[in-house]
Amino acid sequence: MKRREALRLMGAVSVFSVLSSDLFAATLRAQLAENKAGVLRTLSPAQNDIVVAMSDVMIPATDTPGAKAAKVNEFIDLILTEWTTDEERKVFLEGLAEADRRANALFGHGFAAAVANEQAVIVQAFDEELAAQRNEKLPEQVRPWERTLVLPFFAQMRRLTLVGYYTSSIGQEQELKVEIIPGALHGCVPAKSEVNQ
C-alpha cells in the first residue's frame, strides 16, 4: 500500500496509533538518484580524504555509525558544488589545506594519514580558535541555516558535518530515532516514554 493511500484510509477512521514506519518505505528517491553516490564534483580525492577523516573525528562511530558511514563527505561535496558561494568554497578548501599543513608541522604527515589522536589535536585547535572568534553578529534577512557559512572554515565544517550527519538516514533513524508521525500529543511525559496513544 502506498504511503498516501494508507494515510488517507487511516485519516478516514482516525486510528493513527497503529501507523508503523513501514508505511514510509515508499518515499521519494528521485532526488538522491540525481547525485550518483561516491562521485565527487568539487573535492579532490586528497581533499575528500581530509573531509572524511575530520568529520569522523567529530562524529565517530559509537553504538551507532558515525559521519563516515553516513557519507557526510558526499553531502559536503554537494553543498560545495551547488550551494555555497565561490568565496565560501575558497575559504573551506583553504581550511582543508591548513589542516594538512598543521598535521605536517606537528606530526610529519598529512591530516588524513594521521592517527585518530593526532587528528583530534588538530580538530581541538580549530574548535578553540572558532570559539574565540565566534561572532554571532549575523546578516539580516538571511535564513538561519545559511548564516554561518560566511564564517571561517571550521564554522562551515562544524555546521556541514552536523547537518550532514543528523539529516542522513543513519542520523535520523538510528541516532535520533525520529518519528515522522507521532500520532498523538502529550505535553509532559517521561523521557523514553513508549506512550503513543
Place this chain on the structure above:
Amino acid sequence: MKTVKKPETFDAIIIGSGMTGGWAAKELTEKSLKVLVLEAGRPIEPDQDYVEHVPITEMKFRGMGNRRETLKDQPIQRTCYACDEWASKFFVNDTENPYTTDPGKPFAWIRGRQVGGKSILWARQSYRWSDLDFEANARDGLGVDWPIRYADIEPWYNYVEDFAGITGQAEGLSQLPDSHFLPPMEMNCAEIAVKEAMAKQYGRDRVMTIGRSAVLTQTHNGRAACHYCGPCHRGCITRSYFSSVNATLPAAEKTGRMTLRPFSVVHSLIFDPQTRRVSGVRVIDGQTRKALEFQGRIIFVCASALESTRILLNSATPEFSSGLANSSGELGKNLMDHIMGGGADGIIPGFLDRVQFGNRPNGIYVPRFRNVSSKEKNFLRGYAYQGAAERDGWERGIHETGFGASFKSSLRKPGPWKMTFHGFGECLPNPANFVEIDKERVDAWGVPVLKIHCEWRDNEKALLHDMMIQAAEMLAAAGAVEIEPYAPYNPPGLTIHEMGTARMGADPKKSVLNAHNQAHDVKNLFLPDGACMASSSCVNPSLTYMALTARACDFAVSQMKKGEL
C-alpha cells in the same frame, strides 16, 4: 456593450481561491449561485503536492534549501520562515511577480499563487477581535471608525468556527472573546510552569493560554484529527488543518455549482457606466497568455489584500480615473501589517527527565494586556505574544564547542527547556503607508505592478521595544535563567498580516467599502479580504476575514433575492 463571443455568464465571479475566496465559493454555491472561481496560479492535487511527511533525508539539500535557485527566483519569498526546501513551491516566483518599493524602505510581500493561495501555508492561529479593536479608531481619532461592532460579527465567528474547527481554551477575557472551541492542545512541562508563575505574578492581567489554532483535535465535519507530524505549511494529507483546499473548496465542489479555473490571472474588472455595475473580469490565461473575459452578476475580489487593491487600481475608468470604486480617494491608502518579533527567550530550569511527545502545530498565547484596562504613556494600542517552550535538538551543537564520542552522546539527548515569547503588535492606520500602480513595470503576464510605500512609524517601534522588555520581565518572573531579550528589525510585510488599502466605513466619502464589504460606488462589487480592514488589531487576522466573507456573502445573496443586485 462590446460583443464578446458567447460569454458564459455566472451568478458570481470570485477572484482568488485562498482563505476568503474559498469561503465565498462555499457560501455562494451553497446559496444556489452558479459561481466561477478564478485562480491566478496552478491547481493543487493534495496527494501529489503535499509534502509534510517527506523526511529530511530525502531532501536534496537536507533542509538547507536550494539556496542558489531561491536567491535568483525567490529572493523575497525566501525570507519567510515557511518558504523552506519543502514548501518553497507554494510561494511565488519573485521574478515573475515583481513590485517596487522606495529605496531603503523594504516591504516583504509574501505571496502564494495556487489553488488555496496562502491558506495552504498559513500559521493557523485564529483569534476573534473584540470591541477594544472595533472601537479603536473612534477612540483614538485615527483613520475611520469601523462601521461594524463585535455584535455584528459575532454570529459569523460562530458560523465559520463551527465549520473550520478551532482548537483552544476558553478564558473569558473581554479583549479576546472565546471561540467555539474544539478541545485545547496540551501545554508542555515548562509552559505549565511559566503559566503558573505568571498567574501568581500578574493574576488575570497577563494570561498565558494555549494557542487558538485552526487545527482539528478531534474528527470534525468529516476531517480527521491532527496526527502531530508538525510542519502544516507543507500540506496535510489528512486535511486536519483548515485551508480552502482542505475544507471550503471541497464543500463548494460538492454543490456542483462551482467552476474553478486555475491559471487565470485577473488583469482588471469591466465597469459598465450605464448600469454603474461591474459586468465582468478581464483575464490573462496564465499558460497561453490569451486575453479572456468572463461575465458575472456580482463579483467578489478575494485576491489577498494587496492583489485585490491592485486589481481595482488597474480597473480605472474615465469616471474612476484613480481606480475603480475610488470616489473617496482612499483606495490604496492605510496599508498595515503587524510589527513582529520583539520578545525574549530564557532557560526554564528542571524537567530534564521529561519531554513533549508529538510535534504540536501550535504554541502558547498571551493576549494583549497593554491599553486594555490601563493607559500607556508611550504608545497607543498593544500587542500579544505567541511563543512556546521547547528542548533544543541536535542543531544546538552547531553553536557549541566539542566533538567526538561524548559530544555525539550529549546531542542525542534534548537540551534544556527554552521558553520563548515573541510579540505581534498593532499597526496604526496611516495614509502615508500606501500602494499605487507603478506605471513603469508589468509582471510576467503584462499586468501593471504595485509600488508599495510602507515603513514602521514611532508607535509600532515603541510597541516592539515594549514587547522585548515585558517578555524579559515575564521570563524573570517565571524563574528563567540566561534570559535573552531582542527587538529585531523585520520589514513590514514579513508578518504576512498585510491589510487595509480599501477600508470599510460608514461614509462613502472616506471609505471604499460599506459595512457589508460592498463597494460604496459599485453595488455588485465586494472585497471581503484583508484589503477591507480599517484598523489592524494585534491578533492574527484570517479568522476575521473568514467571518467577514461569510457575512458579506449572506448580505449579497439577500440583496440579489430582493432584486437590489
